[in-house]
Amino acid sequence: MTATAADTGTTTNHGTKIVLAKNQYGKAEVRLVKITRDTARHQIEDLNVTSQLHGDFEAAHTEGDNAHVVPTDTQKNTVFGLAREGVGSPEAFLVRLGEHFTGSFDWVTGGRWAAEQYTWDRIEDHDHAFSRNMSEVRTAVLEIADGRQDILAGLSGLTVLKSTGSEFHGFPVDQYTTLQETTERILATDVNARWRYNSDAVAAGDLDYNAIYASVRTQLLRGFANTHSLALQQTMFEMGRLVLEAHPEIEEIRMSLPNKHHFLVDLEPFGQDNPHEVFFAADRPYGLIEATIQREGVAPTHPIWENAAGFC
Amino acid sequence: MTATAADTGTTTNHGTKIVLAKNQYGKAEVRLVKITRDTARHQIEDLNVTSQLHGDFEAAHTEGDNAHVVPTDTQKNTVFGLAREGVGSPEAFLVRLGEHFTGSFDWVTGGRWAAEQYTWDRIEDHDHAFSRNMSEVRTAVLEIADGRQDILAGLSGLTVLKSTGSEFHGFPVDQYTTLQETTERILATDVNARWRYNSDAVAAGDLDYNAIYASVRTQLLRGFANTHSLALQQTMFEMGRLVLEAHPEIEEIRMSLPNKHHFLVDLEPFGQDNPHEVFFAADRPYGLIEATIQREGVAPTHPIWENAAGFC
Amino acid sequence: MTATAADTGTTTNHGTKIVLAKNQYGKAEVRLVKITRDTARHQIEDLNVTSQLHGDFEAAHTEGDNAHVVPTDTQKNTVFGLAREGVGSPEAFLVRLGEHFTGSFDWVTGGRWAAEQYTWDRIEDHDHAFSRNMSEVRTAVLEIADGRQDILAGLSGLTVLKSTGSEFHGFPVDQYTTLQETTERILATDVNARWRYNSDAVAAGDLDYNAIYASVRTQLLRGFANTHSLALQQTMFEMGRLVLEAHPEIEEIRMSLPNKHHFLVDLEPFGQDNPHEVFFAADRPYGLIEATIQREGVAPTHPIWENAAGFC
């Protein structure tokens, strides 16, 4: 992202100039549906695409000179135009988008392109009737900077729950601690995960993004299901570890996991016991557990994370 | 619902009294999770329950006298207390709730109890680890009035799409008409449906609500998928017809179907054709198609619909 | 709304015909912004308009014959076309819309037209720069049936709170009651209200809908603020009473008021007192208090309420 503090600000009454630093612009949330109908058995690809350009856009900010401002409307049109040739995977589509813009306009030195993809299941194996699978939202981000392509893939809102096999004890106690230790609780979370592919693997261009996505999703579910949990932190680390073990092409994975509290209801006042059967599912507040799990030797932060939404 | 215009209002400067008419109160959105753990293979039931009482609550309104006001907090507690004995189906659970309140308090002459139920799938057939199936939200409503129980069942937010097999033409044209006729379009909607069970069948108490729900869902999907559509109205009627044919215990079904427009993108300015492949999925405005399909002889409206959210 | 059970269904295996009952269709959520710029001091009107037609649409349902189906796209166009001549008030605009459709197409015997209106404030009294006032959402509904026009006006999401002056005690106690009586609590709610105008006043055509709306909003706020509350029911009744006293042209008013619980936090474990100063604002569950307050002699229910969203 362009961060040159250019010589364009006006002098302020405090003796410093005011300058443009990091900036980006584009079209957000282009809702693209692509039907592939080469045969009677249609395929559907359903995406929400955002395009943001980085480069020399200073004159637009400081003088209202739009000579460099590729209209956001043009960016939207380009999404539809490139989709005519197919999508394939969100990652591959974003690469085509990014290369188009950086290849077409000298002053566009990079950018950030992102997509959500929604999944559709066939209705009873029908050729052209589908029902949307609301349980899956797949995400992808491409950032081009300094001639390098970096790619994040991810998923959001995968809600999981274990009805036993979760404990929480051994924590420090201070004047504000009222929580009781437990060896039996419900553990529930919405898995929000993003992983970054090895830059060399991205450059080589032979990653099967769809297959890797499906496999990572499976590993995350298994890590959650099969870990006897002493802390959501431990479960999260194990989920990430499984992903990295199975996928050498992934450098690191970040997760943001709300601890969705399910409180055991006290039924004693009503003359009833409650052997971990009846729970109240709370909305707010919730715990929030976030971490990056990575291969040793990887830099602790990478620029592509900077504009991720929140931690991941 | 109590609608007696009681003699409690004050005389206004316009010569009429101001009185309390229809009213109800209760606790909304009690988030109940019930784990059945008789064996190592746990079952999960996840509901959002609302309880509303009808009866003689006039003194609370006109004098702030709460002698009849069963606290909404008590209604919430009752949801949890009754859940200790199991849920079974949302309909059966609501009946137990409704009978509890109308049986416990003389002045509670009826009420309206509603639930949403969320579905969880096992993670790789795990005994106690689940992922939430976001594609299904099942709904149920019980209304007790005049000693009679009426039940609505339903589903919401079932999103479906056909990539061909949908036409729209032959419509009237006036000065404001710019829409072109088409014999090839995408048809997409979110199915929101509610159906009312025959009162005698409800009273007999032997309906298998879970099995019927699953079957109705299948019929709705089939009706959508297999109808060559000349209008969303026609598809909707066929969906309802299939449900009523398969289920004699259902008197009528209401649907509210947004016509989620997918506009074919004009790629000609970019030198491309677009043989029904690239679409823009619009948010607003959307068509909205709503109807009741019922057995001949059933009354055109039934009181239980009055407080449904919107049309259905 | 058309409710004739026409002779078009197929005979089912259970010996009854399946027929179309109540139905309506149209375009929902047309986002209209109207700028009046006769002078340099612009006026802005910002609405979300829904148009739904009632009448003879049976052939579309049973045969896919669209000869009567005024396209929802045409309905959208009509919203924009009529707006060219001005809006004025949401109620007046809906009347023009409704009269257009019922006057233009023989088979359109009625319909339901609804709008939300959003409020904009001038930025420092600027002629053409505005900031949106998110605190006000005004609503209006017109229903035409049997040659009669009925109008509901309303507001939604007006969030109010009293930090004292609210009690709750004297309620019945049963085995599920754990709530403690209180003479000091926070009372908070989101006011969702709709009121119905006298049909003769509507027909006379001289109601100043904008002025009445502003006055009703003031009465509701005053009723909430100035009632020492023994129950939210009592506060609600008083709010409605004030509206009806001030406005003889209003026949009845319905409110749906969530009781937004603010729980006093127990600070004793931390060695602190809490004299009604520190509260936790809960999300769910919440109390839900709903009623119609009306003039004596008005029918307990009116058909226009049937398709209201929920209770009001």
Place this chain on the structure above:
Amino acid sequence: MTATAADTGTTTNHGTKIVLAKNQYGKAEVRLVKITRDTARHQIEDLNVTSQLHGDFEAAHTEGDNAHVVPTDTQKNTVFGLAREGVGSPEAFLVRLGEHFTGSFDWVTGGRWAAEQYTWDRIEDHDHAFSRNMSEVRTAVLEIADGRQDILAGLSGLTVLKSTGSEFHGFPVDQYTTLQETTERILATDVNARWRYNSDAVAAGDLDYNAIYASVRTQLLRGFANTHSLALQQTMFEMGRLVLEAHPEIEEIRMSLPNKHHFLVDLEPFGQDNPHEVFFAADRPYGLIEATIQREGVAPTHPIWENAAGFC
């Protein structure tokens, strides 16, 4: 944030260890309402507080050892406990929270504390009755790292619109460009802004955060209203410039501004003109214009932005 790649991972089949990198955890969205009632004229402060700790939490991730895991429940309790002594401003409150945690637990080396604050207006100057002003959401973030406190303040969702005084032309044209140049359009956006205070000013402890917030809000509104806009980028830069000129204690400001498109409706098919009076307000896609405006010499990025939600 702790980013040490510790020696705890297991060796994978790819010859590298898998390690914990950046991580944080805590309680999110604690809904705190504080009533100050020293006199009959109550004050209300309404916040949504999130607490996240940084430090040595590795054993929890790799071994499920919670000896360092201050429970998120304790963090919630601490929010309420500290609120007993007053809030004052969200920034000041977060500083007290942050200093409590970093001062109480050796291994908590820093953290990130955030708040939204909601505004309430008095109902007709009432002493203890309020209506919520939905038009203002104020935000604050404190990050403690390496013994230093950094503070972001901000606002979100301030929706503004100009009905004239906005142009867009002079942009580059390529094969995908269909947008027409215009010298007359509606300009509308939701202002999402965050600004970072000078670290020395924060350390000095004498900033009047409430007064600065009110002034920044005014500058942003004025910048939007009074700039004749040739590009939203230009308007944004001017808004930021005004803020920095007025407030030497602010080092930089970031904005994320959706370009909320209002499309002039083509009424010609209906035989009408449309001299910039009737518009369709679109939902998606929307332009998205983002930048940092800062004093010359300030580093182009600062670590506190890393976990901001999206760009700002």
